[in-house]
Amino acid sequence: MSTLVTSASRPGAKEEQPRSVAPEKRRTGLKLGVVAVVWVVGWLLFRGHNTLATPFQQLNGLHTWINDLRDNIQASAQTNWFFHGVIGNISDFFNWLVAKLQSWVSLPAPPRPVPAIGWLGVVALLGWVGLAAAGIRWGLVVVVTVLLFGLGGFWQDGVDTLIITVISVLACMVVGLPLGIAMARRRWLSTAVTPVLDVMQTMPSFAYLSPLALIFGIGPSSAVVLTFIYALPPLVRITEHGIRSVPESTIEAAGTMGLTSTQLLRKVQLPMARRTIVVGINQCTMAALSMAVIAAFVAGPGLGQDVSNALSNLDVGTAAVAGLLIVAIAIMLDRTTTAASERRELTQGRVASVSGPGVLLMGVVLERLPRWASVDHRAARRLPSALMRRIVLSVALVPVVVCIYLSRQYLDLASFPDGWNIGTDIASKLNDFVNWFVDHVDTVTTGFKNLVTYSLLNPLQNLMANSPWWLMAVVLLGAGMVLGGWRALVSVAVCLAIILGTGLWNDAMITLTMTLVATILVMISALVLGIAMGRNRLMDLWIRPVLDTFQTIPSFVYLVPALALFGASRFTAIVAAVAYGVPIATKLVADGIRGVSETTVEAARASGITSWQMILKVQIPMARESLVLATNQGLLYVLSVVVIGGLVGGGSLGYLVVSGFSQDQLFGKGLAAGIAITALGVMLDRVARYTAARYGRA
């Protein structure tokens, strides 16, 4: 041993060092600077040439081809085996399902002049479901929320929104849970499906509209399918994640006990992943609601129609009332599914016989679980509370049945009394207020609007949209290459080629400008808020719940206050986009700052560092990965709302998508716009992702 001591006294001689490759210097700033100089010089020389700007009504070959395709599909809908036999049946089924549910709870069910169950019955029934899923408190919240539909004057639309959401979530669970489980167990399936999910989650919600309308036409079934497709990825993802995150050691231990792979799934993986899976259902439900609102554009029934009609008439008051009802639904669904997941934990293994809307099918799937809780003493301990619960629920059924009965007997309890409608009143008061606000506070909002418009938006748009397309392509390729390397370059090249192919280059550049400006604003706000939250626990405690609530609000609703404050303009779309993007970006920044190793922060303090030095030299550099991720998410969130902002004066691609539904001959162009939007989204996502990969580590 003593010989070891002597040899070891040479510093670093014994301990083997990890192999290290000296990293090359990247000089990102310098290279970006070169790209910028090329851009500006090129712009000075060639501005206004080859911008590929096209008049609104002008169509190119692709657009007319899509129009023809749509006409062919519509013509062959009765004969073609695929469109008639497959799509037609799916479409008919969902139309039938929606109509059936509507006739029960929201639309007159002939020969009766009112639905089968009147409003009182519906309120009682949904309240009971809330009680069963999430307990008495959330049951009451459900009752209040549903009553608000009637009070706001949107009884039928509110209930319709719920119908579309619930049907879609159920469909998601039928498809998504088995798929997620299969993906967790089969590597090849995961490898095959994950890229598809990636693209689906990158696609802004607006881009889903046209292709779906092409195949399913417009109407309730299209709305359901749209919502289903949009809400599916999070559920599949999170289910797969939940099953995969069961610790390896647990799987190994189960393996040594000789479990078959089916037993492993049923007895170990599913029970342990259950909580995560319910989180997936929560996410799926929120995505579904958000899309169910936007589905108004393919003639889906519900509150979305009220908001979009009011927005196009610049009737902010009505839009606000309908929008607030959507927010109420969002909060209700979010909290009940969350509470349901928590309750489920308490009574683990004992699948509740009745579950809330979000977890209904979950019950069915999980019922096939082993009674792993049938470990006797546990079951014995739980029995009274489970029994109690059943008794309470059964007793609570009595008033529900009475309410349903009454609502079938009395007209006032069947259709919501008009006299109780205070929504119109509120809407007109809100309009008055907005008018007053615009008259009195206008200078502030206009000042802000002008500041951003003239200092950031106009110059950038001038640069991007007035440059020749080839110059922009070179600039974007160059920036992609410098930031994300070769893989980013390839992604950018492919996406730009697609955008060029849609014939909407100029519109895409305008949308990109708005997206970039909004993202810059998002990141500034997120940095300020996120750093404050990351450094100060109390701040975090106060701000985080607010952000959580903002995150549950469907993107569409953000347009309403933005319109109220800033009128119809490009800037309004940007404001809504910023409001939508800030919560997620802020949280990511805050988590990044909080995640900086405490020892490092302490070591820096011990070196006598000032607060600013701490932020600039330690916390921001170390949270770099989170910052890039926040930018990535910010970009995608912003893009999705900037596009919807086409409705309130945002123009460009989003407006084309909407016009595609209102003007027959623009359908092809609208779909092409959807494709361009997707290409933009994928491009931004890939560049941000590869950048993160390169800069995440040292």
Added chain:
Amino acid sequence: MTAPTIEPSRVDTAPDGDAALKVDGLWKIFGSQADKIIGTADADLSRKDLQEKSGCVMAVKDVSFDVAPGEVFVVMGLSGSGKSTLVRMLTRLIEPTAGTVFLGGEEITAADEKALRDIRRKRVGMVFQHFGLLPHRQVIDNVGFGLEVRGDDRATRRERAQEMVDLVGLSGYERSYPDQLSGGMQQRVGLARALAADPSVLLFDEPFSALDPLIRRDMQNEVIRLHHEVGKTMVFITHDLAEALKLGDRILIMRDGEVVQIGRPDEVVGAPADEYVRDFVSDVPRSHVLTLRWVMRDPRPGEGEGAPSLPADTIVREAARAVLAAEGPVRVVEGDRVVGIVDDEDILRVVVAEEHPS
């Protein structure tokens, strides 16, 4: 087993007036209204009782000590004993509830924010258990970080950082990033960073606990070497008794936030203050720590005349061969004065007792 070697440069007497670091009546109680507890009867409650009564946690209770310039002062205790809190209070990374800390002549506990920052930048360096390096900076820039935040120009700090890198044996790794280095090497970076500002006091917070045993021993030897070369005052926190005995000129033993004993290694082992310390040091090979002073006896009349002599602070283990080889007993001297006598039996009592612990 390899025996810890004891460095000969001991500071035998407790320092007085011109201490490098002077801590007086330092308290830390976590919780609201914590400052109201000191001076009341509650302060005498046990930790558990105090927590039940007021919700406050007593981390450090009335600790006082001095550290002489150039001394290696070890604070030792089990986890939860308050030692990490104590060392953080020395530069107010954690604010003390009460008490004073003097660095040189300056009262740290009275310094305003700017003065405190200045002290941290120039006069005290600290090494952390989990290194606390900046992953996005190369080794050389990690080492120069403290110089950067105090505003030194690039050339100066590069030069100084390079010196420190060479000093701790990291030459050739300047351009590496921390995660490309092993744990031991990362801690060398931490050491170099603490030394870079040329502070007069170095604080170590369990710097080697996260390292493999062999690497740990390397690093301990490294600290001993550096102490010889740069002669800094060091306050070293550890939960490892062997490490404390190996490195410390003096050792402070803490339990539940209180000082149990302060003394030289041989005092701690030879005269434990209470059962707790006795239990703690019971496994220590006494012959490796105790000096002849602890095993000698008064000479019988006429004994040891003309016998060979050994200094009183010779470690027993190192004296054993000479004593056993001698014909008779050996004289123990302090300077020229004979202070006692040891014979074979005195030595064997210590050495053999260890091999057959009763």
